[in-house]
Amino acid sequence: MCGFAGLFYPAVAKPVDPARVRAMGEAMAHRGPDGAGTWTAPGVGLAHRRLSIIDLAGSPQPMVDADERHAIVFNGEIYNFRDLRRELESRGRVFRSDGDTEVLLQGYAEWGPSLLDRLNGMFAFAIHDARTQTLFLARDRMGVKPLHYVELSDGALAFASELKGLVAHPLLRRAPDVRAVEDFLAFGYVPDDACLVAGVKKLPAGHFLLLERGKPVPAPQRWWQLSFADRARGSVAALEEELLHRLREGVTSRMVADVPLGAFLSGGVDSSAVVALMAEASRHAVKTCTIGFDEAGHDERAHAAGVAARFATDHRERVVRSDDFALIPTLVHAFDEPFADASALATWQVCALAREQVTVALSGDGADEALAGYRRHRFQAAEERVRGLIPAGVRSPLFGALGAAWPKADWAPRPLRAKATLMNLARDGAEGYARSVGVTTPELRAALLTDAARGALQGHRAEDRYVAAMRDAPARDALDRAQYADMAIWLPGDILTKTDRTSMAVSLEAREPLLDHRLVELAARLPSSMRLRGGEGKWLMKKAMQRYLPRDILYRPKMGFVTPVSAWFRGPLAEQATALARSRTLARTGWFDLERLGRLAEAHRAGREEHGRTLWQFVMLERSLVRLFG
Structure with a gap:
């Protein structure tokens, strides 16, 4: 796992200052504490920071091939690199190292962009071809590894694994983008098709960008897309075995490393399944770790300890x-x-704990998105059944009136908190689901923004990307469409960003076996009833894992990392919430009605209303604005 940065001049091959490229790489030293390298040629410069995982001494980067035609910087792991190497050797390719970086380099020389279809892994990389004067940027199917880029005033295209690599370049014009603020307030993260720094772009998951000298910067090209349009044929038993086979493949392929390896273990279904399959494939005790909380209602240590004992892991908590x-x-x-996403605090803590003993840790991320494990998936499926029974002309006014009349009872037991469900039933399925994944509603956002901000948005609305994704999804039913949108937007923007940044912050490589593309593609083809049945998400996966895990692990309510931000803003952080109304940083943008924000903070502090997550958003937004723009 690594970080890289670079510059490429598409119009004219201007000279590149090695010190400037090196500084971009050094800004991401946490991603690669084991080595650094810089390479320049006319019109191009590459910088790399290395976290050594495979071929510890033999694969320095940037790497240049024997005839000095191709140069590469790479972040990630290619899990089938040995198979690809054998195929390339059969074609006459000669290798000078033992790692996956040279396999990418030689594979691109042999196959060009079609190399991507052959890869099983998580990756972002850049390859320069001196003969064709091109730069090829690519990102993995799911978006596990990040890649940012921007066109600079001197004509260069700058790129980096993290935004801080671009910020290190003095020609980056830093101005905040109000559309990204709208997106962040809606979802709690800035999606991959937006960036808080105006002009910066993120290469979308499953896309590549081919830059050619003498031509303008083109739009990225999609090289992979997940489809829910087809259905797998076979009995429940046959598909269960196929799913289990793909689960094993995902886990075992990610256990290859030349450094200590372990796993996160929360005691939930996904991490427990990963640990069970790791234990099955390993001759040694799997190293596992978990964090517990000082609040009993949020502490899963007992469940994690039970799984650790079951598989005799080397467990730490x-x-x-x-x-x-x-x-x-x-x-x-x-x-x-x-x-x-306040669970980032806990994710950082479990990464820090893992890094004390291992350099690579397997995570359980991805199964909820691929196999319909979220509560919102159940709600969406149920709501769509209701929508299908009642004509829209009757349903919209009926449920709209009921939703408007129903009290907003955040304090009440869950069955009595029906306002959001009733209002969603008045909307179409895509609009309802877009709101269900959100944090701050469109109505509250509009109330907190000034006229100037609303004008600058020019009609941009965060939820529209979800509506469009669900409308255009290669899918058969409502559950398919919701999952497709989650895989395209939520997964790379929230879940994978969280895991990448928190793990890389402590120089830990996190791997995602449940996002092996073969497993995800199978999951998308499963009949909806095998993903969600009887209100049980991940139904077929849980059935397949019954031979490994007890029912109290497989079927207990989902807990996850819970951070009590609402309580913080009524207790130790109450003054910080109140201070938002006096923030010079927020005021300087001219985008926020700070008086109204102050009233919102006071209503929350007094317990009259619930706005903890929105206040947390504004705290994080203010601090990020200070960091990026001063």
Whole structure:
């Protein structure tokens, strides 16, 4: 796992200052503490920071091939690199190292962009071809590894693994983009098709960008797309075995490393399944770690300990305070852009614990998105059944009126908190789902923004990307469309960004076996009833894992990392919430009605209303604005 940065001049091969490229790489030294390298040629420069995982001494980067035609910088792991190497050797290719970086280099020389279809891995990389005067940038199917780029005033295209690599370039014009602020307030993260720094872009997952000298910068090209349009044929038993086979492949392929390897273990279904399959494939005790909380209702250590005992893992645990908000500056630095998924605090802590003993850790991320594991998937499927029974002309006014009349009872038991469901039933399925994944509603966002901000948005609305993704999804039913949108937007923007930044902040490589593309493609082809049945998400996966895991692990309610931000803003962070109304940083943008924000903070503090997540968003936004724009 690594970080890289670079410059390429598409119009004219201007000279590149090695010190400037090196500084871009050094800004991401945490991604690669084991080595650094810089390479320049007319019109191009590459910088790399290395975290050694495979071929510890033999694959320095930037790497240049024997005839000095191709040069590469690479972040990630190619899990089938040995198979690809054998195929390339059969074609006469000669290798000078033992790692996956040279396989990418030689594979691109042999196959060009079609190399991507052959890769099983997580990756972002850049390859320069001196003969054709081109630069090829590519990103993996799911978006596990990040890649940012921007066109600079001197004609260069700058690119980097993290935004801080671009910020290190003195010609980057830093101005905030109000559309990204709208997106962040809607979802709690800045999606991959937006950036808080105006002009900066993120290469989308499953896309590549081919730059040619003498031509303008083109739009990225899609090289992979997940499809829910087809259905797998076979009995439940046959598809269960196929799914289990893909689960094993995903896990075992990610256990190859020349450094200590372990796993995160929360005691939930996904991490427990990963550990079970690791234990099956390993001759040695799997190293596992978990963090517990000082609040019993959020502490999963007992479940994790049970799984660890079942598979005789080398298990470590640590109790952390549920109110450890002292990590906020660490997270602001790690993420660059504002990120308000509060579980990032716990994710950083479990990464730090793992890094004390291992350099690679397998994660359980991805199964909820691929196999319909979220509560919102169940709600969406149920709501669509209701929509299908009642004509829109009757349904919209009926449920709209009921939703408007129903009290907003955040304090009440869940069955009595029906306002959002009733309002969603009045909308079409895509609009309803777009709102269900959000944090701050369109109505509250509009109330907190000034006329100037609303004008600058020019009609841009965060939820529209979800509506468009679901409308255009290669899918058969409502559940397909919701999952497709989650895989395209939520997964790379929130889940994978969180795991990448928190793990890389402590120089740990996190691998995602449940996002092996062969497994994900199978999951998308499963009948909806095998993903979600009887209100049980991940139904077929849980059935397949019954031979490994007890029912109290497979079927207990999903807990996850919970951070009590609402309680913080009524307690130790109450003054910070109140201070938002006096923020010079927020005021300087001219985008926010700070008086109204102050009233919102006071209503929350007094317990009259619930706005904890929105206040957390504004705290993280203010700090990110200070970091990026001063």
